[in-house]
Amino acid sequence: MVEQTAAVGTLSQQQFTCEAASLVEKAKALGEPWTLVEAADQPAYLKRLVSVRSAVRPATDELPVSDGVVDVEEEPNDGATLHSDPLSEITLEVHAIYSKTWQCPVLYFSAWSANTGTPVSLDGLKNAVRDGLPDLDLTARTAYHMPFIAQQDHPVLGTPFYSIHPCETAMLMAEMLSNTDAADGRYLLLWLSLVGTIFHPIALVHSSYFN
Amino acid sequence: MESQDDTATNSLLQFDPLESAVDPTFWHALSKKKIEVYRLSDAQQDISAQYQVPAPHPTRNAAAATAAAATEASARAPKNVPAARLSFSARSFDDVSVAAATASCTSPGVLRNTNTIEEFKQLDKTNALKEVAERIWADMNSGAAISNPSLLTRFLLVTFADLKKYRFYYWFAFPALLPEEPIRLSRAVPMADVYSGAQISALRESWAAKGGALPFFLLSETNEALGVHELREWHNVMQDGKPVTVGFVDPSSQPANPGWPLRNFLILLRVRWGVTAARVICFRESTLPRDPCSIICDVVLPGAASPRGAACPKAVGWEKNSSGKLGPRMADLGPLMDPAQLADTAVDLNLKLMRWRIMPSLQLETITATRCLLLGSGTLGCYVARALLAWGVRNITFVDNGRVSFSNPVRQPLFRFEDCLDGGKPKAAAAASGLKGVFPGVNAVGVDLNIPMPGHAAATPDRTCADADRLRELIEAHDAVFLLTDSRESRWLPTVIAASLGKIVINSALGFDTFLVMRHGIVTGAHEPSASLAPVTSTADITSLGCYYCNDVVAPADSLSDRTLDQQCTVTRPGLSAIASATAVELLVSILNHPLRARAPAPLPSASNNPSAPTPSPLGLVPHQIRGFLTHFSNLLITGPAYDRCTACSAVVLRMYREEGAAFVRRVVEDPGVLEEVTGLRAMREEADAQDVDWDVEEGDDFEI
Numbered sequence: 001m002v003e004q005t006a007a008v009g010t011l012s013q014q015q016f017t018c019e020a021a022s023l024v025e026k027a028k029a030l031g032e033p034w035t036l037v038e039a040a041d042q043p044a045y046l047k048r049l050v051s052v053r054s055a056v057r058p059a060t061d062e063l064p065v066s067d068g069v070v071d072v073e074e075e076p077n078d079g080a081t082l083h084s085d086p087l088s089e090i091t092l093e094v095h096a097i098y099s100k101t102w103q104c105p106v107l108y109f110s111a112w113s114a115n116t117g118t119p120v121s122l123d124g125l126k127n128a129v130r131d132g133l134p135d136l137d138l139t140a141r142t143a144y145h146m147p148f149i150a151q152q153d154h155p156v157l158g159t160p161f162y163s164i165h166p167c168e169t170a171m172l173m174a175e176m177l178s179n180t181d182a183a184d185g186r187y188l189l190l191w192l193s194l195v196g197t198i199f200h201p202i203a204l205v206h207s208s209y210f211n
Numbered sequence: 212m213e214s215q216d217d218t219a220t221n222s223l224l225q226f227d228p229l230e231s232a233v234d235p236t237f238w239h240a241l242s243k244k245k246i247e248v249y250r251l252s253d254a255q256q257d258i259s260a261q262y263q264v265p266a267p268h269p270t271r272n273a274a275a276a277t278a279a280a281a282t283e284a285s286a287r288a289p290k291n292v293p294a295a296r297l298s299f300s301a302r303s304f305d306d307v308s309v310a311a312a313t314a315s316c317t318s319p320g321v322l323r324n325t326n327t328i329e330e331f332k333q334l335d336k337t338n339a340l341k342e343v344a345e346r347i348w349a350d351m352n353s354g355a356a357i358s359n360p361s362l363l364t365r366f367l368l369v370t371f372a373d374l375k376k377y378r379f380y381y382w383f384a385f386p387a388l389l390p391e392e393p394i395r396l397s398r399a400v401p402m403a404d405v406y407s408g409a410q411i412s413a414l415r416e417s418w419a420a421k422g423g424a425l426p427f428f429l430l431s432e433t434n435e436a437l438g439v440h441e442l443r444e445w446h447n448v449m450q451d452g453k454p455v456t457v458g459f460v461d462p463s464s465q466p467a468n469p470g471w472p473l474r475n476f477l478i479l480l481r482v483r484w485g486v487t488a489a490r491v492i493c494f495r496e497s498t499l500p501r502d503p504c505s506i507i508c509d510v511v512l513p514g515a516a517s518p519r520g521a522a523c524p525k526a527v528g529w530e531k532n533s534s535g536k537l538g539p540r541m542a543d544l545g546p547l548m549d550p551a552q553l554a555d556t557a558v559d560l561n562l563k564l565m566r567w568r569i570m571p572s573l574q575l576e577t578i579t580a581t582r583c584l585l586l587g588s589g590t591l592g593c594y595v596a597r598a599l600l601a602w603g604v605r606n607i608t609f610v611d612n613g614r615v616s617f618s619n620p621v622r623q624p625l626f627r628f629e630d631c632l633d634g635g636k637p638k639a640a641a642a643a644s645g646l647k648g649v650f651p652g653v654n655a656v657g658v659d660l661n662i663p664m665p666g667h668a669a670a671t672p673d674r675t676c677a678d679a680d681r682l683r684e685l686i687e688a689h690d691a692v693f694l695l696t697d698s699r700e701s702r703w704l705p706t707v708i709a710a711s712l713g714k715i716v717i718n719s720a721l722g723f724d725t726f727l728v729m730r731h732g733i734v735t736g737a738h739e740p741s742a743s744l745a746p747v748t749s750t751a752d753i754t755s756l757g758c759y760y761c762n763d764v765v766a767p768a769d770s771l772s773d774r775t776l777d778q779q780c781t782v783t784r785p786g787l788s789a790i791a792s793a794t795a796v797e798l799l800v801s802i803l804n805h806p807l808r809a810r811a812p813a814p815l816p817s818a819s820n821n822p823s824a825p826t827p828s829p830l831g832l833v834p835h836q837i838r839g840f841l842t843h844f845s846n847l848l849i850t851g852p853a854y855d856r857c858t859a860c861s862a863v864v865l866r867m868y869r870e871e872g873a874a875f876v877r878r879v880v881e882d883p884g885v886l887e888e889v890t891g892l893r894a895m896r897e898e899a900d901a902q903d904v905d906w907d908v909e910e911g912d913d914f915e916i
């Protein structure tokens with residue numbers, strides 16, 4: 001009995017792989033860039049890049065004054081170059097990786113300036129999204145048992161990523177699954193829409209995925 | 212719809228420039244290559260990049276957008292159109308043959324990594340661009356660009372990787388050969404205006420059937436279909452006298468302009484096949500079934516063609532930076548690569564975790580911003596600093612006048628054996644450097660200073676005054692003062708100064724198996740006279756909490772010089788210091804988290820009886836004094852009022868310090884009796900029998916007198 005209670009809200013590796021594959025299929029049909037990243041000797045994980053049009057100008061990518069100005073010979077202007085206003089964009093990279101320890105998926109993410117690759121901090125990301133991401137420090141966060149964010153090395157890539165700690169995932173998912181009709185085979189979708197709320201108004205999966 | 216618009220015929224064809232998009236993995240890979248492969252070589256390296264048709268975006272409707280663009284008289288591009296990107300990642304360093312992904316085109320490129328910022332600045336950019344342009348020109352003339360048209364998109368990247376600061380300086384160029392005369396645009400329309408749905412579907416399928424990565428291609432047309440052909444099929448596909456129709460994968464989203472890759476393709480058409488007019492399909496279709504996004508540009512290529520084998524035409528193509536200037540860019544990968552910055556973020560998030568999960572009202576920012584002065588850098592100082600660090604405090608100043616001795620490191624966790632050699636390093640500086648060794652993000656400073664003490668005359672009166680002034684400056688520059696020295700009288704002057712400046716004071720002292728941790732009250736004007744020294748039973752009786760000296764009926768005096776060595780080096784149970792230090796830091800944090808801060812009321816003695824009773828503030832009680840008894844493994848909370856004859860915090864002492872300053876300090880240092888005189892203690896002592904509890908037992912050898 002006890003074991004069964006513990007298993008509620010968790011997901012097996014096999015289920016994860018299976019649901020991830022069908023999510024990628026669905027995304028392909030919807031034209032959304034979810035992909036399954038398969039590396040040798042490593043379990044596959046889900047990946048998505050989101051282009052965020054920054055509401056604020058990111059840190060300049062010009063050389064700091066102290067580094068001196070680099071001169072270039074003026075290029076001949078033949079009038080054939082279209083002058084467009086450069087938009088500043090941030091790339092948000094989101095991974096869903098299965099955790100054997102927690103028996104559930106874990107969200108990893110990072111953000112960087114789309115041009116230079118300069119990483120964007122959590123606060124930077126929050127400020128860049130028009131209308132703002134939810135305030136991670138709000139009282140409401142605790143009230144709703146929102147997960148917390150830590151910085152960890154990516155289990156496959158080995159580079160630093162932000163991650164959402166999975167300690168409450170099973171509990172939250174158990175509640176969500178019991179409140180959802182036709183939840184079968186939709187653990188991953190439901191979980192993504194749940195953890196994805198930290199990026200609101202950016203949606204990781206939208207309602208069409210459930211059709 | 213097919214009618215020729217004469218005014219449009221005259222318009223100059225403008226190309227949407229490429230924008231480099233570098234993802235952090237590219238910089239990780241470049242660092243690795245630099246360290247493991249390139250080392251000091253600045254030889255040209257082959258790399259690659261990817262581009263593809265633009266991703267759909269919500270406002271995108273080719274027909275409407277083109278119409279809107281046409282009505283805009285200005286030559287500027289419409290706003291809010293995503294840039295045409297050339298993408299770089301770790302895969303850019305892979306062999307080009309394995310790098311190809313479906314539905315994206317691969318550009319070959321040249322990387323020139325310089326070894327210093329000077330080399331980066333001084334590299335002859337004009338010549339570097341010319342060299343790449345010449346290769347493109349040679350590939351056109353040799354026919355290599357016909358069998359492998361991606362050679363038309365060859366790019367140049369100049370870099371300098373500053374691996375000490377994790378900064379990458381770079382500049383891309385996407386060389387475009389200039390035509391003899393500017394290329395003109397007859398018209399630009401959505402593809403759906405010219406071709407049927409069936410024809411467009413056939414085009415998509417035909418392109419996908421060729422591998423879905425053909426960057427430039429020829430088109431054959433029937434009423435039902437458009438067919439994609441490779442460039443080398445030119446003579447089979449193109450018929451004399453028939454209009455030339457070509458296509459290219461267009462990364463641009465501009466409604467009326469083709470993307471940059473078309474430039475060199477048009478030059479190729481002019482040079483290889485003498486084309487003077489062409490219909491160009493700017494192919495922007497995805498594999499998804501969605502409305503066509505491609506546009507059609509009818510272009511005219513006037514002027515004489517450079518003969519094959521002629522000198523390479525001029526080229527343009529340096530990328531502008533985010534300010535729209537021709538100049539290099541800089542990527543700062545410090546947050547991902549610099550261990551110190553990584554530690555900073557990790558520690559910060561770890562503290563926030565406590566707030567997110569346990570206590571939303573936790574004043575983390577206040578705690579982090581609190582500047583702490585640690586008087587004494589011995590056992591207590593070391594442990595207090597560690598606990599402050601764990602709470603996120605970032606500004607910590609150590610004061611001590613001793614040197615690290617061989618007995619220190621095992622009890623004082625910021626010191627190591629090496630610190631004791633050659634007579635020992637100055638303690639305050641060694642503690643600061645030890646703390647930075649734990650966490651480089653901390654601003655830790657060590658100050659070597661003698662704290663003037665009643666009854667301990669310094670070498671010269673001037674010395675006393677200078678030290679007193681220096682101490683005052685230090686206390687003024689901090690928000691909280693920890694009294695952690697090894698003698699009772701060394702705490703007197705900081706108590707007076709901190710009281711007169713209204714600073715938070717946390718005081719900690721050790722016995723063999725007992726400890727005291729207390730906060731000093733904040734002095735508000737003159738003290739209400741307190742009639743007795745008896746412990747209070749109601750906090751309502753207390754207008755101001757006492758200081759370390761409020762229970763004393765004698766002035767602090769030289770307690771060290773007449774003692775034997777073993778009295779000076781009071782032995783304590785080794786775990787006691789960590790317990791007392793941690794308690795002291797937690798007391799500070801409780802103060803900082805209370806809305807009234809140091810004026811927070813102290814609990815009644817009874818409040819500590821039931822540890823499970825609810826507390827008025829989230830972090831719990833803010834006691835005045837905590838007395839710990841290791842014999843019983845228990846703590847006692849005590850609340851004591853300020854005493855109007857206190858030798859340190861009474862109104863009269865503070866007034867004299869305010870009025871006379873360092874001169875008053877000098878008088879007291881020379882004769883502690885002054886304090887008993889001005890406070891009236893001497894007169895009183897003759898009547899009262901002191902029932903003093905002796906708490907001034909100390910740890911020992913930290914301060915050399």
Ligand SMILES: [Zn+2]
Nearest residue numbers: 758761857860
């Ligand atoms: Zn006092």
